[in-house]
Amino acid sequence: MTLDFALSPELEALAAEAREVGREWADRCAIREDSWIAGHDAEVAKDLAARGWLGMTWPVESGGGGRSAMERFVVFEGLISAGAPIAAAWFADRQIGPTLLEFGTPDQQARFLPGILSGEAMWGIGMSEPDAGSDVAAIRTRAVLDGEEYIVDGQKIWTSGAAHADFVYLVARTDPDAPPHKGLSELVVDLGSPGVKVVPIVDMTGDDHFCEVYFDSVRVPVTNLVGELNGSFKQIMRQMEHERxxxxxxxxxxxxxxxxxxxxxxxxxxxxxxxxxxxxxxxxxxxxxxxxxxxxxxxxxxxxxxxxxxxxxxxxxxxxxxxxxxxxxxxxxxxxxxxxxxxxxxxxxxxxxxxxxxxxxxxxxxxxxxxx
Known part of the structure; x- marks a missing residue:
């Protein structure tokens, strides 16, 4: 019995299209490496949306394309291999959208998914902190409930693309008395909110896509809590499957x-x-x-x-x-x-x-x- 690894003619054609489009976009850039994280181009994000290449596998009823995982795979393999500057849309499409589809409320999906699908809303992921890089359980940024809002104080680091982002998907400690893994929650924070400060970090290559984000008494509506209160850790583990x-x-x-x-x-x-x-x-x-x-x-x-x-x-x-x-x-x-x-x-x-x-x-x- 022979195991055939060849793609179908339809997938081959889609992959070839993605490679061609990706090279056209990439050839406008001096740097073509790490384009999914360092290559920010808002017009490319909108072009991705116009081609139906954002939310490809999401349910049709949620505005997605309802296409197969293999179709999405060959598209982004072609784009990233070519060096296409897709960072303005990548994190939202790869990670935030699927997380909101799995854990978000219908209202949150209605509010946030259209901007992702249109390529007009850019997102960052507020997880790592100066003393909590890979150790999520050590997160100290706090979100304290005050009526119908959370008041957020703390600092995040290595938040990719935050200088260009509209929203950050924030992991914060909502129960300081709970065991480290059990007192965390996830909030959608508008980066235009009062009290938010974003500081790009220039690395030794000259790139500045990594950022520090400071939160000083930032007010976030309770309706922006995603998933289970104090149940973020299991949600993060699911999110990491998309990221890694x-x-x-x-x-x-x-x-x-x-x-x-x-x-x-x-x-x-x-x-x-x-x-x-x-x-x-x-x-x-x-x-x-x-x-x-x-x-x-x-x-x-x-x-x-x-x-x-x-x-x-x-x-x-x-x-x-x-x-x-x-x-x-x-x-x-x-x-x-x-x-x-x-x-x-x-x-x-x-x-x-x-x-x-x-x-x-x-x-x-x-x-x-x-x-x-």
Missing amino acids: GGIDRLVSNRRLYEDVMAGADLSDPVLRQEAAALEIDYRLGRLLVLREVLGQAPRGFSAATKTFCTEHEQRVADFCGRALGPAALVADTELHARAARNITYAPGYTIMGGTTSILRNILGERVLGLPR
């Missing part, structure tokens, strides 16, 4: 790899062997992501998928540097500059979305059931 197991964790620097390979000297046996290993890993990583997309992976397995894929991305950055040689440090051409930036940026791959050390613990304890 996607194709964005495998192909962030695929365009750089392809552009470097076009001129690489593969007569060098060491370089040729490295390229072969990376080609194998691209295929293995893709299969891991497809397990997540098709719902075939066990709960929590996205920790393994993200670990494998992001460590692969670091190997890609290293390979590109070695293939280009000292020119990657000189940065005298666009390609060399992109390689230099990616080499510098690559350590972040295994930090964002949960550090690799934390994810290996999750995999061992929660998926494999190993003793602590």
